Amino acid sequence: MDRYRYFIFNQRNMVVLGLFQLAFSTLCVVSGFIDGVFRTESQLGRTRAPVWAGMVMGVPGVLALFSSQRKNPVLVNVLIVASIISCVAILIVIVYSSLTLNYGEEEELSSVPVHVIHTRFVLNKVVKGANVTMLAASICSAFVVLVMAYLGCRSLPRCSCYDSETGMVSEE
Numbered sequence: 753m754d755r756y757r758y759f760i761f762n763q764r765n766m767v768v769l770g771l772f773q774l775a776f777s778t779l780c781v782v783s784g785f786i787d788g789v790f791r792t793e794s795q796l797g798r799t800r801a802p803v804w805a806g807m808v809m810g811v812p813g814v815l816a817l818f819s820s821q822r823k824n825p826v827l828v829n830v831l832i833v834a835s836i837i838s839c840v841a842i843l844i845v846i847v848y849s850s851l852t853l854n855y856g857e858e859e860e861l862s863s864v865p866v867h868v869i870h871t872r873f874v875l876n877k878v879v880k881g882a883n884v885t886m887l888a889a890s891i892c893s894a895f896v897v898l899v900m901a902y903l904g905c906r907s908l909p910r911c912s913c914y915d916s917e918t919g920m921v922s923e924e
Contacts, residue, residue: 766820769900773813773838776893780806780845783882783889787852790875790882801848802886805841809893812838816900828904835901842897845890849883 784802815831 764820765903766816766900769896769903770813770816770820773816773893773896773900774810776889776896777806777810777813779889780809780886780893783886786882787879787886790879791852799848802845805844805848808841809838809845809890809897812897812900819904828907832901832904835897835904838897839894842890842894845886849887849890852883853880853887 781803784800784806787802788800812831812834815827815834819827819831
């Protein structure tokens, strides 16, 4: 009975981790859109790296939801490979958001009306907030992806903790 409880607990972990991964991915995509729309006068505003990387980050979340329902080793192997690829996408988002926080749009506003200065100030703060959100979501996402890959590795038949009679992870 203890083995069965541990197996159910492992499946629930994958569902929760998959949902968290999808949430972090959505945060990166939405923040990437906000960054792209309001960052108008720099080269960083033209790139869509956080949007595409956020979409790649969501793939392990979807696979975790599917792998929690079926005990398919091929699906778990794909989840592990997608987690590794997602780590590369997370690294891209971390580098992008760090660069945009350090090298934002700072321009001279000497001969423009006051309302334009206030508007640009607010938009600059929105962009910085979106980049901070992307940075925090990608760091949390890295942790979630690594835990998903670890749990996926533990549920493969080649793992020493796998029980071939029951098809579940043993506690030993």
